[in-house]
Amino acid sequence: MRYLTAGESHGKQLTTIVEGIPSLMPLLTEDINESLIRRQGGYGRGRRMQIEKDLINITGGVRHGYTLGSPISLVLTNDDFTHWRNIMGEDPIGDDEEVRRTISRPRPGHADLNGALKYGHRDMRNVLERSSARETAARVAAGAIAKKLLAELDIKITGYVNTIGGITASYDETMSLQERKDMSEASPVRTLDKEAEEKMMQAIDTAKQEGDSIGGIVEVMVEGMPAGIGSYVQYDRKIDSRIAGSVVSINAFKGVEFGVGFEAGHLNGSEVHDEIAWSEERGYYRKTNRLGGFEGGMTTGMPLIVKGVMKPIPTLYKPLQSVDIDTKEPFKASIERSDSCAVPAAAVVMEHVVAWELARALTEQFPHDQFPKLKESLDQYREEIRCF
Ligand SMILES: Cc1cc2nc3c(=O)[nH]c(=O)nc-3n(C[C@H](O)[C@H](O)[C@H](O)COP(=O)(O)O)c2cc1C
Numbered sequence: 001m002r003y004l005t006a007g008e009s010h011g012k013q014l015t016t017i018v019e020g021i022p023s024l025m026p027l028l029t030e031d032i033n034e035s036l037i038r039r040q041g042g043y044g045r046g047r048r049m050q051i052e053k054d055l056i057n058i059t060g061g062v063r064h065g066y067t068l069g070s071p072i073s074l075v076l077t078n079d080d081f082t083h084w085r086n087i088m089g090e091d092p093i094g095d096d097e098e099v100r101r102t103i104s105r106p107r108p109g110h111a112d113l114n115g116a117l118k119y120g121h122r123d124m125r126n127v128l129e130r131s132s133a134r135e136t137a138a139r140v141a142a143g144a145i146a147k148k149l150l151a152e153l154d155i156k157i158t159g160y161v162n163t164i165g166g167i168t169a170s171y172d173e174t175m176s177l178q179e180r181k182d183m184s185e186a187s188p189v190r191t192l193d194k195e196a197e198e199k200m201m202q203a204i205d206t207a208k209q210e211g212d213s214i215g216g217i218v219e220v221m222v223e224g225m226p227a228g229i230g231s232y233v234q235y236d237r238k239i240d241s242r243i244a245g246s247v248v249s250i251n252a253f254k255g256v257e258f259g260v261g262f263e264a265g266h267l268n269g270s271e272v273h274d275e276i277a278w279s280e281e282r283g284y285y286r287k288t289n290r291l292g293g294f295e296g297g298m299t300t301g302m303p304l305i306v307k308g309v310m311k312p313i314p315t316l317y318k319p320l321q322s323v324d325i326d327t328k329e330p331f332k333a334s335i336e337r338s339d340s341c342a343v344p345a346a347a348v349v350m351e352h353v354v355a356w357e358l359a360r361a362l363t364e365q366f367p368h369d370q371f372p373k374l375k376e377s378l379d380q381y382r383e384e385i386r387c388f
């Protein structure tokens with residue numbers, strides 16, 4: 001399975017082409033739209049999200065509610081394009097003052113300066129248009145197909161907020177995935193702790209009032225992945241490594257943890273490793289799940305617990321010092337609009353990029369052109385490992 005996305009933040013549309021989804025898998029437009037609508041929500045977003053209404057147009061690869069096995073093409077229009085038609089125009093640049101105005105002031109923490117240096121763009125709009133997290137909408141669309149594949153295989157996944165601006169939710173670790181999903185969906189900041197929710201919203205308000213931004217930590221939980229998915233035999237087949245790469249590829253994500261994560265550096269082996277047990281009903285299982293469901297680049301069959309950290313949004317109303325690339329003079333720019341916190345939206349993005357990696361690993365391990373055959377093979381494998 002692979003996918004590519006194309007499109008600029010204020011251009012006409014985002015396009016995603018997804019390849020490798022087996023044929024005969026049920027897939028409806030609503031399956032993708034549900035994910036896109038969730039990604040748009042969450043406390044702390046800026047005015048752009050009031051303009052966009054992300055709804056997918058499936059333009060290839062699906063017929064009468066089933067995948068064909070051919071590439072799936074997805075189109076998402078940018079409603080904001082109507083306001084940017086001239087600036088984003090395809091025609092050669094004319095005399096219009098507004099269209100000719102370039103962006104020469106790079107924001108610390110964004111891709112502006114590095115992208116300008118790399119691609120030789122003296123107008124940094126040519127960088128920010130593609131480096132924008134608008135692209136995560138296209139990735140969520142691809143991830144929604146992966147999520148559908150997982151759901152059809154009885155694998156459930158959900159993402160929620162653990163921390164915003166230094167406020168960490170406390171919740172019962174034994175909560176089921178369904179409980180976490182229901183609670184986080186009912187929360188404006190997608191968290192599992194009502195008390196923390198209030199404080200997180202206050203922290204977002206304060207950051208916004210001060211012209212600042214805040215980041216946080218999101219967590220993704222997966223139930224139903226069988227043991228032994230991924231592999232230890234080659235570095236690029238290790239499933240934890242693939243997940244780590246895809247999480248850090250989300251705009252503004254700077255780190256990943258599995259289970260106890262970095263805390264493992266402070267604990268003894270006996271406090272980290274999960275003892276192995278077996279029962280007729282469950283097959284092999286771990287008495288605890290401190291490693292978050294990963295050992296040796298493979299799943300253990302326990303729930304997967306992955307955390308990702310998002311840095312604060314770089315575009316600040318209270319801007320940091322930078323240098324104008326035309327005049328080489330220092331400046332402190334003012335901006336038009338930005339999110340002050342996108343952590344709740346990013347929880348949805350992370351859920352979808354993790355779903356993608358899991359679906360990819362499953363389709364590699366059970367390679368079938370037809371989805372019902374993949375499902376049959378996986379069910380057989382589940383039975384085999386239970387009795388092994
Ligand atoms: C859902 C989401 C929304 C974001 N919104 C903004 C935003 O409004 N303004 C901004 O400057 N950065 C925003 N970002 C972060 C930037 O896209 C990101 O920091 C930038 O692409 C530079 O990449 P890096 O932070 O990974 O180095 C957002 C990120 C995500 C995941």
Ligand SMILES: C=C(O[C@@H]1CC(C(=O)O)=C[C@@H](OP(=O)(O)O)[C@H]1O)C(=O)O
Binds near residue numbers: 049132133338339
């Ligand atoms: C458009 C989205 O996020 C955008 C990500 C983003 C950035 O710099 O990453 C900047 C903002 O865009 P604009 O400058 O148009 O307000 C966000 O709104 C989206 O999530 O769909």
